Amino acid sequence: MQLPRLSKLPKLAGIRNSQAKAGLPPGTLIFVGDKVSDKSQVDLIAYNEHEIEEYSSQNTEQIIGRLDKTKVNWVNIDGLHNVDLIEQIGEHFHLHPLLLEDVLNTEHRPKSEDYADHLFFVLKTLYNLTGDSITYEQISFVLGKNYLLSFQEKEGDIFDGFRNRLRQINNNKNRARKKGSDYLFYRLIDTVVDGYYSILEKVGERIEILEDEVYDNPSRATLKKIQQLKKELVFLRKSVYPLREALSKVTKGEYSFIKKDTLPFFSDVYDHTIHVIETVETYRDLVTGVMDMYMTSVSNRMNEVMKVLTVIATIFIPLTFIVGVYGMNFEYIPELSWKYGYFGTWGVMLLICIGMLMYFKRKKWL
Incomplete structure (x- = not known):
């Protein structure tokens, strides 16, 4: 049986952009990925326990001028394709060129890195399950003393x-307003990880539907859905597994920008990540089981067809023998001149058919 071809792997454009960087020195700022938005914007939320201020602009200098050192400053940048904007942000916050290069590369695996005066963290966020694919987006965070930078591919987030x-x-009860930028950092990561659960719930529903479809009426379209789901689980695993290692570094207290009273919250996110990983592994096993069920179902259907054809062929073997004998061109065949020879031959063949069918049924071959 010829299997249907898998759909193209996502983000091939990003791979082509990665090839365009070949030969360039480290730290060269080139956007790697698919351009998903034409709009670039910088949003600022500056807050403390008593007040909060919000600003939005496409002009980086205006946002930078609004930064307040007495407050927690959350600067969100939408539109990674705007390299000039990313470079301006990097110059003001003294971000390393290699860090900015990682921000612009949307093909990065989740990781965390410690720099002199800030912490860099990158992970994947999953929005929703549309059709047969999951919507992925890379989010990068830079955590400083009283600020948090978040870099996103497009406008709109979770x-x-x-x-x-x-x-x-x-x-x-608004703990976030009373704490620093490290707690804000935790809350955003926790929101991303919580989003994994809604995606996994939808994936689980798809697996149940596929199980019913394989059991009732498996088809080539069903096989294609199974293969697509297996591919999505592979990408989901690649997005979640490295996140465990990145969060592990944070929970061990290796970064000076994370306060001790905030570490237990990161440990909780780490536990959620482990649970997500275990769920992904469980779903991969279930999808493999669905694939095995599909192949078994198709094989059983083929066996049923072959069994029916074999029974038909077996019944016709003696009939063909009888017809062959009386089809010979000998002049002196005993029953050739018999008045009821034609009807007698039919009667014998019908008795043979009925007898063989009864025998097959008794043997439970039918």
């Missing part, structure tokens, strides 16, 4: 709910 909670001034 942090709107957290932004709304930050705006609640009179909420005494």
